Amino acid sequence: MDKVKKLLIIGSVWPEPNSSAAGTRMLQLISLFKVEEYAITFASPAMDSDFMVNLELVGVDKKTITLNCSSFDGFVKDLNPSVVLFDRFMMEEQFGWRVNENCPEALRLLDTEDFHCLRVARQKAFKEKRPFVEADLFVEAVAKREIASILRCDLSLIISEYEMQLLTEIFKIDSSLLLYLPFLLEEISNADIDKLPLFDERNNFVFIGNFLHEPNWNAVQYLKETIWPLIKKQLPEAVVHIYGAYPSQKVLQLNNVKEGFLVKGRAANASAVVQEARVVLAPLRFGAGIKGKLLEAMHCGTPSVTTFIGAESMHGDLDWNGFIADNPEIFANEAVLLYQDEKLWLQAQKNGVEIINHRYLRGLFEGDFMKKIKWLQANLQEHRVNNFMGSLLQHHTLKSTMYMSKWIEEKNRKK
Structure with missing residues (x-):
């Protein structure tokens, strides 16, 4: 009997499709995995909101998790997901090392939503009343964090062709780590x-x-x-x-x-x-x-x-x-x-x-998306060996993030 396919989504917020495009995007991703008969759990450290989608109505289990807390370790180990999807790089920073420790065979995906350092650099240039230039990206601290997160993951979903270009040509990210996946819509007749x-x-x-x-x-x-x-x-x-x-x-x-x-x-x-x-x-x-x-x-x-x-x-x-x-x-x-x-x-x-x-038709992208997921699952070790910078960052960043998280957890315990 085939093992049940499980997807764990770790979200920075609960999806609110009526509040933002990001919420709609998340439901589109969920629907892709539902078609492939994944059992899906959505976990987030965020507070519930009056406008969040009822995840149960779309067949998704809801789990509240805590930042800087080892309770997540037991949760993710028991769940044993085959795929983990981080919603924005901040969630990979917080929970990626715990996933790596407890479920090393899980495929790690990152949905970037948008290229955060691009938005930050453009906003800074605007406030300084000067044109944005791509070199501005290299001086942003958030760029270093975001690129490190992309390298640590097995695949990052990129919503914009320009951002794909920046990642491959400016930051020299190997294209095997990236997949262009815009919003997925139905045809208009x-x-x-x-x-x-x-x-x-x-x-x-x-x-x-x-x-x-x-x-x-x-x-x-x-x-x-x-x-x-x-x-x-x-x-x-x-x-x-x-x-x-x-x-x-x-x-x-x-x-x-x-x-x-x-x-x-x-x-x-x-x-x-x-x-x-x-x-x-x-x-x-x-x-x-x-x-x-x-x-x-x-x-x-x-x-x-x-x-x-x-x-x-x-x-x-x-x-x-x-x-x-x-x-x-x-x-x-x-x-x-x-x-x-x-x-x-x-x-x-x-x-x-x-x-x-x-x-933007869903049919233009969903086949290639799932084909990529299945290929990565079948060739995960080879894929990770070829991503040496990712394994290097996984080793060093895991240690620094891990000890910082453990320090915060211990500090919270003594309060």
């Missing part, structure tokens, strides 16, 4: 588009994004202070709705009915909100990965105006679902044009459908 609201049935602009994510907060500030007045000057009756999970008081204070800048907070149904809008605005000035809000706009048949960072790695050689502009005057002018010109709007909508159907 003409019948799906026919069900969506028409141009004349839609009103207003919309921005949507989780406010715990710094690029989103910065984008809303930029929209309020710079871009929206330019749009409002041309369209005096225009209104923009600002939606996003976890808005702080400083976000809520931007609400101004007279200016048509309405801060709504969390959307009960993000898709419904985007479908009702005529144009999505996403003036992102730094960030990384690919943007779930812009894919959602395409899926809802809603054209968007964004920046070059916003659209990075999302559309390949295909025309964008609207316009891409970094200059605020051009951004505003193109937003107004898209809002008023139905013919242009319909073409932009069509472009979005083409992007999803040619670049």
Whole structure:
């Protein structure tokens, strides 16, 4: 009888698909393993939230774990997973050495979500009012941690083609340790588009994004202070709705009915909100990965105006679902044009459908993903021998992280 295939996911937070693209991404990964009949356990040290998905409803066991605590050792040893998926490199730092000690034969995967050091370096360059250059990545402490985590794992899932390029060409990571795996969506048919609201049935602009994510907060500030007045000057009756999970008081204070800048907070149904809008605005000035809000706009048949960072790695050689502009005057002018010109709007909508159907279909990636997993499981020792830098880091980092964790655990015990 075949051994039961077990997947352990160690998450930094519990998945919240209605709060962030990261939550949606996690459910997509879970679905890939469910098809292969894995028994799945999702473990996290995070507190429960009111908006987390009910994991039991998707057939996943839930387990709360503790940072810097040997109780995890017994848990993971008893579970004996065949695959461990770390959600972001911070979880690999915390628990990777324990997995390595207690389940050395488990395949170790890392879902990067986005390249954290790229986002951090771009944000730093933005605050210093200078252009970002790729050399900035090497001076970021988080880059050293993130690259070390990628090297220690057997395979890292990369969501952006540009980040794949950075990892292989700038950081010289062997391609055998990386797999390009973007968001995984279902095909959009003409019948799906026919069900969506028409141009004349839609009103207003919309921005949507989780406010715990710094690029989103910065984008809303930029929209309020710079871009929206330019749009409002041309369209005096225009209104923009600002939606996003976890808005702080400083976000809520931007609400101004007279200016048509309405801060709504969390959307009960993000898709419904985007479908009702005529144009999505996403003036992102730094960030990384690919943007779930812009894919959602395409899926809802809603054209968007964004920046070059916003659209990075999302559309390949295909025309964008609207316009891409970094200059605020051009951004505003193109937003107004898209809002008023139905013919242009319909073409932009069509472009979005083409992007999803040619670049993000689940069927384009799930076969290669599982084929890679099975190959790694069958050739794990050879794969690890070939990854000498990974084994070197596993040896040294394991010791330093292990002793730090044990010191913290002992300190906590004496309190």
